[in-house]
Amino acid sequence: MIKAVVLLLFPLAIFSQVPVMPVTPQASQIQNYSNQNYTNSNNRNITTNTPTQFIDVRQTQQHQQIMREVEQNEKQRTETLNQIKSDINEVSSSLNYNLPSHSNEKGTEFYREVFDKMLLLNIQNYSVKDVNFDIENAYFENKLSKDEFDRIIKETAEFIMAKMREKNFDTNSNTAKNFILFEFFSQPMQVMGFKQKHFPIKYDFEDYWGRQNWSKMFVTKLIKSNTGQCHSMPLLYLTLAEAIGAEAYLSLSPNHSYIKFQDEKGKWYNLELTNAMLTVPSFILNNGYITAEAMQNKIYMQNLTKQQMLSQFYTDLASGYLHKYGYDEFVERVINKALELYPTSINANMVKANYNTEHLKYVVEILKIDAATQEGREKILHYPKAVEILEQMQKQYKVIDDLGFQYMPAEAYEKWLGSLKNEKNKQDNEREKEQLKRLTKALNDANKKMNKQSKS
Amino acid sequence: MRKNILLILLLLFSKFCVFAQNNDKMFEESYSLLNNMIETPSNYNFKKAVFAVENAYLDGKLDTTFVNNQIRILNSLSKSLVENRFLAYVERDKPTFNKWASVFEVMHDTIPLNIKDYVYKYIPFGYDFKDVFGHAKRENLFVSKLLETRKGNCHSLPYLYKILCEELGVEANLAIAPNHIYIKHKSAKFGWYNTELTSGIFPNDAWIMASGFVHIDAITNGVYMKALNNNESIALVLIDLADNYNAKFPNNDGTFVLKCAETAIKNYPFFATALILRAETHFKQIKKIQDKEKYNIAFEELEKEYAHIHEIGYRNMPDDMYLNWLVSLKTERSKYENKNLNIFNQK
Numbered sequence: 001m002i003k004a005v006v007l008l009l010f011p012l013a014i015f016s017q018v019p020v021m022p023v024t025p026q027a028s029q030i031q032n033y034s035n036q037n038y039t040n041s042n043n044r045n046i047t048t049n050t051p052t053q054f055i056d057v058r059q060t061q062q063h064q065q066i067m068r069e070v071e072q073n074e075k076q077r078t079e080t081l082n083q084i085k086s087d088i089n090e091v092s093s094s095l096n097y098n099l100p101s102h103s104n105e106k107g108t109e110f111y112r113e114v115f116d117k118m119l120l121l122n123i124q125n126y127s128v129k130d131v132n133f134d135i136e137n138a139y140f141e142n143k144l145s146k147d148e149f150d151r152i153i154k155e156t157a158e159f160i161m162a163k164m165r166e167k168n169f170d171t172n173s174n175t176a177k178n179f180i181l182f183e184f185f186s187q188p189m190q191v192m193g194f195k196q197k198h199f200p201i202k203y204d205f206e207d208y209w210g211r212q213n214w215s216k217m218f219v220t221k222l223i224k225s226n227t228g229q230c231h232s233m234p235l236l237y238l239t240l241a242e243a244i245g246a247e248a249y250l251s252l253s254p255n256h257s258y259i260k261f262q263d264e265k266g267k268w269y270n271l272e273l274t275n276a277m278l279t280v281p282s283f284i285l286n287n288g289y290i291t292a293e294a295m296q297n298k299i300y301m302q303n304l305t306k307q308q309m310l311s312q313f314y315t316d317l318a319s320g321y322l323h324k325y326g327y328d329e330f331v332e333r334v335i336n337k338a339l340e341l342y343p344t345s346i347n348a349n350m351v352k353a354n355y356n357t358e359h360l361k362y363v364v365e366i367l368k369i370d371a372a373t374q375e376g377r378e379k380i381l382h383y384p385k386a387v388e389i390l391e392q393m394q395k396q397y398k399v400i401d402d403l404g405f406q407y408m409p410a411e412a413y414e415k416w417l418g419s420l421k422n423e424k425n426k427q428d429n430e431r432e433k434e435q436l437k438r439l440t441k442a443l444n445d446a447n448k449k450m451n452k453q454s455k456s
Numbered sequence: 457m458r459k460n461i462l463l464i465l466l467l468l469f470s471k472f473c474v475f476a477q478n479n480d481k482m483f484e485e486s487y488s489l490l491n492n493m494i495e496t497p498s499n500y501n502f503k504k505a506v507f508a509v510e511n512a513y514l515d516g517k518l519d520t521t522f523v524n525n526q527i528r529i530l531n532s533l534s535k536s537l538v539e540n541r542f543l544a545y546v547e548r549d550k551p552t553f554n555k556w557a558s559v560f561e562v563m564h565d566t567i568p569l570n571i572k573d574y575v576y577k578y579i580p581f582g583y584d585f586k587d588v589f590g591h592a593k594r595e596n597l598f599v600s601k602l603l604e605t606r607k608g609n610c611h612s613l614p615y616l617y618k619i620l621c622e623e624l625g626v627e628a629n630l631a632i633a634p635n636h637i638y639i640k641h642k643s644a645k646f647g648w649y650n651t652e653l654t655s656g657i658f659p660n661d662a663w664i665m666a667s668g669f670v671h672i673d674a675i676t677n678g679v680y681m682k683a684l685n686n687n688e689s690i691a692l693v694l695i696d697l698a699d700n701y702n703a704k705f706p707n708n709d710g711t712f713v714l715k716c717a718e719t720a721i722k723n724y725p726f727f728a729t730a731l732i733l734r735a736e737t738h739f740k741q742i743k744k745i746q747d748k749e750k751y752n753i754a755f756e757e758l759e760k761e762y763a764h765i766h767e768i769g770y771r772n773m774p775d776d777m778y779l780n781w782l783v784s785l786k787t788e789r790s791k792y793e794n795k796n797l798n799i800f801n802q803k
Binding site: 281282285286287288290291292293295296298301401404406 | 631647648660661662664665666668672675676677678680681682
């Protein structure tokens with residue numbers, strides 16, 4: 001009896017839900033199928049045990065009769081099934097399961113060009129400025145001027161270096177360079193001999209996820225408007241750091257990225273450019289959507305290596321493409337490259353999961369599967385190729401789940417960023433800033449002394 | 457006459473020695489039992505491990521009949537909850553989830569019981585604020601004490617919870633926070649979630665992360681907040697055994713304690729409590745070294761041990777801060793509560 005119950009439960013268990021991917025909520029409808037085992041549902045009624053002592057001859061005959069009938073039925077069933085299968089095979093061999101390609105659309109060639117160019121980069125040594133510009137330029141179909149961009153970055157770097165000299169900062173100190181870069185982002189700045197006056201870069205609250213307009217995420221947009229968000233601001237920081245020879249890293253947290261750098265004593269600082277503040281790790285952990293598993297898998301709060309950063313750029317390339325044209329095989333190719341460089345990248349894994357979801361949605365559509373009903377969903381089992389696509393998606397969701405990812409809603413994100421203005425975070429900011437200032441000053445003094453000594 | 461007194465004294469003394477040895481023997485036996493559970497995973501039995509360790513400390517005087525009876529009663533109570541009450545949860549792991557929920561209710565909720573037309577009230581387990589670290593009496597940390605007094609702490613409550621889950625045939629992972637033990641489960645609907653038995657709340661990870669005593673490296677390395685597997689859980693019990701041994705034989709030479717610590721560390725390399733116990737025991741041994749040179753060498757080694765403990769992210773949390781933090785879960789409940797888990801009837 002217990003056995004029978006368990007068998008009854010089994011198909012139910014298999015139908016259960018795949019982790020809900022919040023990024024594409026519309027997909028939840030079709031996430032409910034899985035490869036279920038048909039044989040189980042047939043077997044489940046045959047498990048009743050007849051106590052042998054009650055069987056007499058008549059019963060045995062009856063039994064045999066039944067058995068024969070069952071056998072016959074089974075035979076018929078297999079025949080019809082085979083018939084159906086061959087019919088389906090005929091149909092499905094002519095079906096194309098691939099997402100329709102956008103490669104014929106105008107402008108996609110720029111993306112392919114950048115991708116090919118990126119493949120040639122030296123993973124350990126490439127220019128953040130150039131890669132990022134190429135990616136942004138592909139979105140604008142190569143209509144941006146590289147010379148103009150280069151000139152602005154060069155002049156800004158000169159401006160910042162001049163400020164360092166004016167302030168008598170040690171131009172070889174990584175701490176001092178990062179300190180001045182942070183000031184550049186957060187304070188008005190003027191230097192003797194330079195005509196321009198620089199104003200602090202402001203956070204752009206409007207469409208900060210680039211949903212309506214993807215180019216909101218761009219450094220080129222930031223430069224034009226002097227406003228940015230948590231994608232473009234850290235990227236400009238890294239670009240300028242590269243230009244003045246400072247060492248700084250990108251670091252990720254849920255829906256967010258920020259800058260980390262290490263001072264000469266080995267202490268790490270977190271720069272929250274969106275609010276022009278220095279934060280402590282507990283602020284980031286406090287957002288409530290970082291799980292211990294995410295930390296153990298190192299998907300957040302790590303300083304990205306050059307290689308992981310390149311993976312991030314591939315993800316940016318894929319994101320730009322899919323915002324402009326949609327998902328197709330090109331997105332998969334780019335994102336696989338990103339994952340090859342950084343297998344546990346949460347952003348790349350998310351794009352891949354969304355790609356897999358879109359793929360399944362497409363297949364469900366062309367096979368005319370009704371995902372709303374159980375019967376309709378079961379139809380997918382006749383198409384091994386479609387089942388494979390379904391399984392790929394489930395596998396990808398599991399990867400994200402196992403990485404410890406937790407979806408952070410937009411309101412929670414905004415509330416968390418807003419909490420920076422809390423008294424405690426303000427105090428932390430002041431304390432960190434004070435420490436950084438003191439160290440910069442100490443380093444500068446030491447530097448001056450050294451210079452004096454070498455002169456005398 | 458004198459001879460006689462001497463003889464009596466000698467006899468008495470030898471008797472003491474035998475007695476002490478017997479105690480020692482029970483600790484050794486417990487160690488072998490635990491070690492065997494690690495080496496032969498099919499022998500794993502958390503209940504057996506915990507009670508063996510408590511029994512060794514109590515010189516074999518643990519009332520096993522009482523303890524087993526209590527566990528049996530709690531087990532049948534949770535079984536009847538699984539069968540008879542409604543739970544709004546529809547994922548594929550409902551049977552498992554239901555068992556977790558029932559054990560939680562047995563630990564935390566007042567349950568009306570209908571026995572022969574009389575309604576009795578089942579009173580759940582409470583938190584004992586007295587001697588939460590077992591400084592005054594090791595027994596205060598024991599599951600057997602919890603079963604007897606129905607009051608426990610962050611040591612005995614999660615242990616009992618885990619035992620009750622395993623009696624029902626489902627897993628429960630222990631997890632460590634500074635000075636603290638809690639429970640982690642992985643469910644289809646909520647992913648990993650925490651169960652805090654001292655207050656009966658399901659806190660989010662931020663509660664521990666933002667306590668101010670957890671360094672990021674400690675989380676990344678799994679010093680804290682890692683769902684412990686069977687061997688790692690036995691490692692915890694091994695350190696209980698070693699601590700009990702130290703409490704019982706304060707002047708021991710450290711051999712037994714080090715044996716426990718080494719086995720625990722082998723199975724859970726980032727287990728801070730074991731690493732600290734090992735370092736402290738080494739320090740005790742080093743203090744006895746007469747030779748200056750040898751002393752210096754040993755001391756340098758010890759410094760390396762402590763540096764390693766610091767490196768993996770461990771920071772000391774003062775005892776009084778611990779209680780403040782524990783209470784913060786109740787005072788700042790809205791901030792630290794996992795709001796997904798509202799399907800439990802909470803008072």
